[in-house]
Amino acid sequence: MNKAIFLDRDGVLNSDTNGYPHKPEHLSLAKNAREGMKLLSNLGFKMFIVTNQSGVGLGIYSREDFRNFTNALLKEIGDVDDVFACFHAKEDECECRKPSPKMLHDAARKHNVELGKSYVIGDQDRDIQMGKYAGCITVFVSSGAFGTEKSTGRSADYIASDLRDAAEWIAENETKKPE
Ligand SMILES: [Mg+2]
Ligand SMILES: [Zn+2]
Numbered sequence: 001m002n003k004a005i006f007l008d009r010d011g012v013l014n015s016d017t018n019g020y021p022h023k024p025e026h027l028s029l030a031k032n033a034r035e036g037m038k039l040l041s042n043l044g045f046k047m048f049i050v051t052n053q054s055g056v057g058l059g060i061y062s063r064e065d066f067r068n069f070t071n072a073l074l075k076e077i078g079d080v081d082d083v084f085a086c087f088h089a090k091e092d093e094c095e096c097r098k099p100s101p102k103m104l105h106d107a108a109r110k111h112n113v114e115l116g117k118s119y120v121i122g123d124q125d126r127d128i129q130m131g132k133y134a135g136c137i138t139v140f141v142s143s144g145a146f147g148t149e150k151s152t153g154r155s156a157d158y159i160a161s162d163l164r165d166a167a168e169w170i171a172e173n174e175t176k177k178p179e
Pocket of ligand 1: 009016144
Protein backbone atom coordinates (compact mmCIF):
# COMPACT_ATOMS: atom_id res chain seq x y z
CA MET A 1 0.00 0.00 0.00
CA ASN A 2 1.04 3.59 -0.54
CA LYS A 3 1.64 6.31 2.01
CA ALA A 4 0.44 9.77 1.07
CA ILE A 5 0.76 13.44 1.84
CA PHE A 6 -2.57 15.23 1.49
CA LEU A 7 -1.94 18.92 0.92
CA ASP A 8 -4.46 21.65 1.36
CA ARG A 9 -3.94 24.16 -1.46
CA ASP A 10 -4.85 27.73 -0.45
CA GLY A 11 -2.79 28.96 2.48
CA VAL A 12 -0.36 26.03 2.29
CA LEU A 13 0.96 25.99 -1.30
CA ASN A 14 -0.17 29.44 -2.44
CA SER A 15 -1.15 32.42 -0.34
CA ASP A 16 -4.83 32.83 0.38
CA THR A 17 -4.92 36.58 0.64
CA ASN A 18 -7.83 37.51 -1.56
CA GLY A 19 -10.24 34.82 -0.34
CA TYR A 20 -10.82 32.90 -3.57
CA PRO A 21 -7.58 32.78 -5.53
CA HIS A 22 -8.39 31.63 -9.06
CA LYS A 23 -6.79 34.02 -11.58
CA PRO A 24 -3.14 33.95 -12.74
CA GLU A 25 -2.57 37.31 -11.04
CA HIS A 26 -3.72 35.83 -7.69
CA LEU A 27 -0.90 33.31 -7.73
CA SER A 28 1.73 33.97 -5.11
CA LEU A 29 3.51 31.06 -3.49
CA ALA A 30 3.12 30.48 0.23
CA LYS A 31 6.26 30.91 2.32
CA ASN A 32 8.80 28.14 1.64
CA ALA A 33 6.23 26.17 -0.38
CA ARG A 34 8.70 25.26 -3.11
CA GLU A 35 11.35 24.15 -0.60
CA GLY A 36 8.75 22.13 1.32
CA MET A 37 7.51 20.37 -1.80
CA LYS A 38 11.07 19.51 -2.76
CA LEU A 39 11.72 17.90 0.63
CA LEU A 40 8.41 16.04 0.63
CA SER A 41 8.91 14.69 -2.87
CA ASN A 42 12.07 12.90 -1.69
CA LEU A 43 10.32 10.99 1.10
CA GLY A 44 8.58 8.39 -1.06
CA PHE A 45 4.99 9.51 -0.52
CA LYS A 46 2.22 9.84 -3.05
CA MET A 47 1.31 13.52 -3.15
CA PHE A 48 -2.24 14.81 -3.43
CA ILE A 49 -4.02 18.14 -3.21
CA VAL A 50 -7.30 18.05 -1.27
CA THR A 51 -9.14 21.33 -1.44
CA ASN A 52 -12.50 22.98 -0.78
CA GLN A 53 -13.36 25.27 -3.70
CA SER A 54 -16.75 26.64 -2.78
CA GLY A 55 -16.10 29.61 -5.07
CA VAL A 56 -17.25 27.33 -7.90
CA GLY A 57 -20.52 26.45 -6.15
CA LEU A 58 -21.04 30.11 -5.38
CA GLY A 59 -20.52 31.05 -9.04
CA ILE A 60 -17.43 33.18 -8.38
CA TYR A 61 -15.26 31.19 -10.82
CA SER A 62 -15.42 28.07 -12.98
CA ARG A 63 -13.89 24.62 -12.69
CA GLU A 64 -11.70 25.58 -15.64
CA ASP A 65 -10.40 28.60 -13.69
CA PHE A 66 -9.65 26.22 -10.82
CA ARG A 67 -7.78 23.80 -13.11
CA ASN A 68 -5.78 26.55 -14.78
CA PHE A 69 -4.79 28.12 -11.48
CA THR A 70 -3.82 24.77 -9.96
CA ASN A 71 -1.77 23.82 -13.03
CA ALA A 72 0.05 27.15 -12.94
CA LEU A 73 0.78 26.61 -9.24
CA LEU A 74 2.10 23.09 -9.82
CA LYS A 75 4.39 24.37 -12.54
CA GLU A 76 6.00 26.55 -9.86
CA ILE A 77 6.26 24.09 -6.97
CA GLY A 78 6.40 20.61 -8.51
CA ASP A 79 3.70 18.21 -9.60
CA VAL A 80 1.39 16.03 -7.51
CA ASP A 81 -0.14 12.63 -8.23
CA ASP A 82 -3.77 13.73 -8.16
CA VAL A 83 -6.06 16.59 -7.17
CA PHE A 84 -9.30 16.20 -5.22
CA ALA A 85 -11.65 19.16 -4.93
CA CYS A 86 -15.07 19.86 -3.46
CA PHE A 87 -16.80 22.43 -5.65
CA HIS A 88 -19.91 22.77 -3.50
CA ALA A 89 -20.97 25.74 -1.47
CA LYS A 90 -21.48 25.14 2.22
CA GLU A 91 -25.21 25.56 1.71
CA ASP A 92 -25.24 22.58 -0.68
CA GLU A 93 -24.62 20.30 2.30
CA CYS A 94 -22.63 17.89 0.16
CA GLU A 95 -20.76 14.85 1.44
CA CYS A 96 -17.29 15.90 0.31
CA ARG A 97 -16.67 19.35 1.79
CA LYS A 98 -13.99 19.42 4.50
CA PRO A 99 -14.04 18.58 7.37
CA SER A 100 -15.73 15.53 5.80
CA PRO A 101 -13.06 12.86 5.20
CA LYS A 102 -14.75 11.71 1.97
CA MET A 103 -12.07 13.11 -0.35
CA LEU A 104 -9.41 11.25 1.67
CA HIS A 105 -11.36 8.01 1.45
CA ASP A 106 -11.88 8.51 -2.30
CA ALA A 107 -8.15 9.13 -2.77
CA ALA A 108 -7.25 6.13 -0.63
CA ARG A 109 -9.48 3.83 -2.67
CA LYS A 110 -8.28 5.17 -6.01
CA HIS A 111 -4.56 5.13 -5.18
CA ASN A 112 -4.35 2.29 -2.65
CA VAL A 113 -3.34 4.55 0.24
CA GLU A 114 -2.95 3.49 3.85
CA LEU A 115 -4.50 6.46 5.66
CA GLY A 116 -3.03 5.63 9.07
CA LYS A 117 0.48 6.10 7.67
CA SER A 118 -0.41 9.24 5.74
CA TYR A 119 -0.29 12.93 6.56
CA VAL A 120 -2.68 15.84 6.12
CA ILE A 121 -1.16 19.32 5.92
CA GLY A 122 -3.55 22.27 6.19
CA ASP A 123 -3.95 25.80 7.47
CA GLN A 124 -7.48 25.57 8.86
CA ASP A 125 -8.95 23.50 11.65
CA ARG A 126 -11.29 21.81 9.18
CA ASP A 127 -8.22 20.37 7.42
CA ILE A 128 -6.98 18.95 10.70
CA GLN A 129 -10.45 17.67 11.61
CA MET A 130 -10.73 15.91 8.24
CA GLY A 131 -7.38 14.24 8.81
CA LYS A 132 -8.39 13.09 12.27
CA TYR A 133 -11.66 11.60 11.01
CA ALA A 134 -9.64 9.53 8.53
CA GLY A 135 -6.96 8.48 11.04
CA CYS A 136 -4.15 10.44 9.39
CA ILE A 137 -1.27 12.25 11.05
CA THR A 138 -2.00 15.97 10.94
CA VAL A 139 0.22 19.01 10.49
CA PHE A 140 -1.07 22.54 10.83
CA VAL A 141 0.69 25.28 8.88
CA SER A 142 0.46 28.53 10.81
CA SER A 143 1.60 30.78 7.96
CA GLY A 144 -1.84 30.42 6.37
CA ALA A 145 -5.09 31.45 8.02
CA PHE A 146 -3.68 31.15 11.55
CA GLY A 147 -5.21 33.46 14.07
CA THR A 148 -8.74 33.41 12.71
CA GLU A 149 -11.45 31.61 14.63
CA LYS A 150 -11.48 28.72 12.18
CA SER A 151 -7.77 28.14 12.49
CA THR A 152 -6.16 27.48 15.83
CA GLY A 153 -4.25 24.31 14.96
CA ARG A 154 -4.82 23.19 18.50
CA SER A 155 -5.65 19.56 17.77
CA ALA A 156 -2.92 18.94 15.17
CA ASP A 157 -0.06 16.52 15.79
CA TYR A 158 2.37 19.30 14.89
CA ILE A 159 2.13 23.03 14.28
CA ALA A 160 4.56 24.09 11.56
CA SER A 161 5.53 27.63 10.65
CA ASP A 162 5.35 26.85 6.91
CA LEU A 163 5.51 23.95 4.44
CA ARG A 164 9.27 23.50 4.76
CA ASP A 165 8.97 23.20 8.54
CA ALA A 166 6.11 20.71 8.02
CA ALA A 167 8.23 18.66 5.62
CA GLU A 168 11.19 18.63 8.01
CA TRP A 169 8.98 17.42 10.85
CA ILE A 170 7.49 14.69 8.68
CA ALA A 171 10.95 13.54 7.57
CA GLU A 172 12.01 13.38 11.22
CA ASN A 173 8.80 11.63 12.30
CA GLU A 174 9.27 8.99 9.60
CA THR A 175 12.71 8.05 10.88
CA LYS A 176 11.23 7.37 14.33
CA LYS A 177 8.64 4.89 13.15
CA PRO A 178 9.27 1.18 12.99
CA GLU A 179 8.24 -0.22 9.60
MG1 LIG B 1 -6.39 26.50 3.30
ZN1 LIG C 1 -18.65 18.84 -1.93
